[in-house]
């Protein structure tokens with residue numbers, strides 16, 4: 561421990577300078593050098609979310625009686641989301657701090673509803689393809705729900721529906737599909753999966769954390785997808801993150817339910833302590849007002865037209881990247897049509913390739929199965945694409961060498 565709690569204060573100007581200095585070693589996301597983690601839609605969008613966040617940064621999203629402004633904004637964010645995802649009349653939901661929290665909340669609601677219906681949940685499980693996000697295992701661990709992961713096809717990267725169906729047993733309370741899955745960027749077979757669940761009267765969750773606020777706008781640009789949202793009558797709940805392709809400030813996701821009754825199992829209501837009733841809708845107690853405000857602001861600032869225009873830029877950038885990859889001899893894995901692209905070079909050591917790109921100022925993502933690079937394209941990648949392809953060509957040659965430098969590990973943390 562080298563830094564002790566400061567005895568006296570430091571002027572803000574000095575602190576700001578220190579922080580700016582620290583940020584100089586961070587990846588240059590403003591110029592699209594990142595493969596994930598920041599979703600930059602342009603300086604005007606940053607200005608909107610920054611101001612909106614700042615206006616409500618001190619307000620507490622938990623106390624919406626005291627802050628009706630935040631109640632109005634959260635209610636409207638949810639209504640806009642339900643509209644976007646074709647939810648039926650009577651659907652409900654709320655905001656949370658991110659995809660992981662939305663997923664935990666959906667699993668909690670499902671488990672508590674099953675319990676309320678008199679089911680024995682002591683051995684409850686949920687069934688999810690191998691491609692599903694680790695957040696489901698976090699949820700399972702916390703909530704005492706076993707997570708059964710089922711096979712995906714080696715070539716298509718899509719779930720094997722036979723294996724999925726076969727894994728369901730008497731203890732299954734939830735089935736899950738992703739739209740899209742993070743590793744492949746593929747929208748899974750949601751209509752078939754939701755019917756498998758519906759036929760057994762099981763809760764079906766669509767994890768649209770990464771793509772929920774991208775896919776509808778890709779569809780408006782002509783990308784054809786099988787229906788992946790509440791258009792499927794078997795979909796019980798959905799998670800979709802605003803702090804990804806909603807371009808909101810971090811700490812913003814939506815968790816949505818087909819009915820208010822399903823949603824009613826999400827909150828925790830407690831009153832056996834000296835301060836009376838405390839009903840918290842999410843895992844958090846205090847909630848950042850700024851995250852709600854910034855999400856509301858950016859959704860209204862961009863609107864369908866703005867998001868559709870951003871999606872167009874991303875889709876064009878993807879087409880350019882795919883062309884460049886093919887010229888360099890790369891393989892794109894899975895037939896993803898959205899913003900995630902997973903690509904590898906036969907026989908090339910991924911760890912050497914990653915190091916050679918990183919040395920040139922890039923921070924791509926990666927998959928281990930297949931060993932390949934992985935990028936989530938944002939509007940910022942349009943201007944970066946020529947440089948990326950130039951550096952990828954150089955990095956590919958460099959990584960072929962026996963004594964090329966190797967990254968120790970590639971991990972999402």
Ligand SMILES: Cc1ncc(COP(=O)(O)O)c(C=O)c1O
Pocket residue numbers: 657658659660661693695738740741742767768769770801
């Ligand atoms: C499909 C999917 N689900 C869930 C999550 C978790 O979201 P968060 O990192 O906001 O908790 C992610 C994050 O990338 C994701 O891609």
